[in-house]
Amino acid sequence: MARRPRRKAEETREDILSMAEQLFRQRGFVAVSIADIAAALGMSPANVFKHFHSKTALVDAIAERHLSDVADRFVAEDLPPREQLLRFVLRLLDSHLEDIQKNPYIFEMVLVSIDAKIEAGRRYREKVIQKLEAIIREGVAEGRYHCADPARAAITVSDVLAGVLHPVLIVKDDKETLVERARQIVDFADTALQNSAC
Amino acid sequence: MARRPRRKAEETREDILSMAEQLFRQRGFVAVSIADIAAALGMSPANVFKHFHSKTALVDAIAERHLSDVADRFVAEDLPPREQLLRFVLRLLDSHLEDIQKNPYIFEMVLVSIDAKIEAGRRYREKVIQKLEAIIREGVAEGRYHCADPARAAITVSDVLAGVLHPVLIVKDDKETLVERARQIVDFADTALQNSAC
Incomplete structure (x- = not known):
């Protein structure tokens, strides 16, 4: 997915949550890193980290x-x-x-x-x-x-x-x-x- | 501890349990293997396995x-x-x-x-x-x-x-x-x- 810099923070947050949930369900919480979630969304890990400071x-x-x-x-x-x-x-x-x-x-x-x-x-x-x-x-x-x-x-x-x-x-x-x-x-x-x- | 071949199976079982409990308490269930328990008792892993088929x-x-x-x-x-x-x-x-x-x-x-x-x-x-x-x-x-x-x-x-x-x-x-x-x-x-x- 291409980055869309102008989209609202709230939408980004929801996308991160949905992808995280999907990956956790598929591969488990321990196996999936913040970097994996970012990669699946075509985002930088720093961008994910801006919204969520930890997997918890x-x-x-x-x-x-x-x-x-x-x-x-x-x-x-x-x-x-x-x-x-x-x-x-x-x-x-x-x-x-x-x-x-x-x-x-x-x-x-x-x-x-x-x-x-x-x-x-x-x-x-x-x-x-x-x-x-x-x-x-x-x-x-x-x-x-x-x-x-x-x-x-x-x-x-x-x-x-x-x-x-x-x-x-x-x-x-x-x-x-x-x-x-x-x-x-x-x-x-x-x-x-x-x-x-x- | 030296091996004592003539001791009763029940005593061996109790020794294994006590050592396993001690090691699990010190280092956690995941970190401790059956081989670790055997080593701490000066037994072979096979001997531990004879009494307990799994960590569970x-x-x-x-x-x-x-x-x-x-x-x-x-x-x-x-x-x-x-x-x-x-x-x-x-x-x-x-x-x-x-x-x-x-x-x-x-x-x-x-x-x-x-x-x-x-x-x-x-x-x-x-x-x-x-x-x-x-x-x-x-x-x-x-x-x-x-x-x-x-x-x-x-x-x-x-x-x-x-x-x-x-x-x-x-x-x-x-x-x-x-x-x-x-x-x-x-x-x-x-x-x-x-x-x-x-």
Whole structure:
């Protein structure tokens, strides 16, 4: 691809991200260098470096693009809170499983993310907690839940869901097992939310 | 160390495990080969190989030694089930945090374990579930819990505890955060167990 000096920085950034993601998926995070990404785009490594100072920063931005989508697209429907919780969890699970299936190096990339404590993971967790809090607040408004502190309850619900939402914990299990586990955990959470002061 | 041809196979196996663990802790799982372990023991690599066919098998056996201890040593005291749950969880958490602190390569080793789906992890999970089931059964006997199926409830409780027990999920958090998270999850589980048919 020829260099186009006048294109906007934002477009360049998006091109770098898309190419980085493609190469990471094809060859893995460890095997692909910033120079490889630059070469595939016909850019200088310095140009890539101007946008992303490290491969970890690239993984962070790639994860951000994927993860923000998933939580944002969930629109709570007019259902009882237990069903809303379950739908939300199954939807996140589906999207994670799809990502895992599409990307043979996902495990490696997730590990890099955890090791580097990337921001995307933290922001994703916050978005999930926000949705959970909205569902819990609806349950309180309906008189089903009795939490004095829905924000705190949402954190606990997100913690108990780690076993079906965290990529490392789901990567080796089959979908049927995970869906059943999700149902059990959501039932558990729904019961706890109905009966505790939280 | 001189070779002692008449020593028992079991002793040799234990020596190999101890040396492998020491070297993995010092230099990491990836950096240490079976030949390195053999050399440090003054054995032939073939002799090590006779006992362990791969580095993964060594990690499995090392994990088994550590993990079986932790769950087995917990003796339920004469306390209400909620307190027993909390003590058990905090004890496991402490032991995992100690292992993480002592072993700079623990993250790498845990990842190898997950990737290889080693048996030690599965057996450890089963032991934890057994202890949880015993505590739940006591709660049922006391009339506090109302689970028709304590075995299944124990699996769910172990699943909701992943966020404070799974090494990958705790390795980047500080102890205070984890202890608080453990308390919240145990309260949640205790409430669910009191109020659901499980």
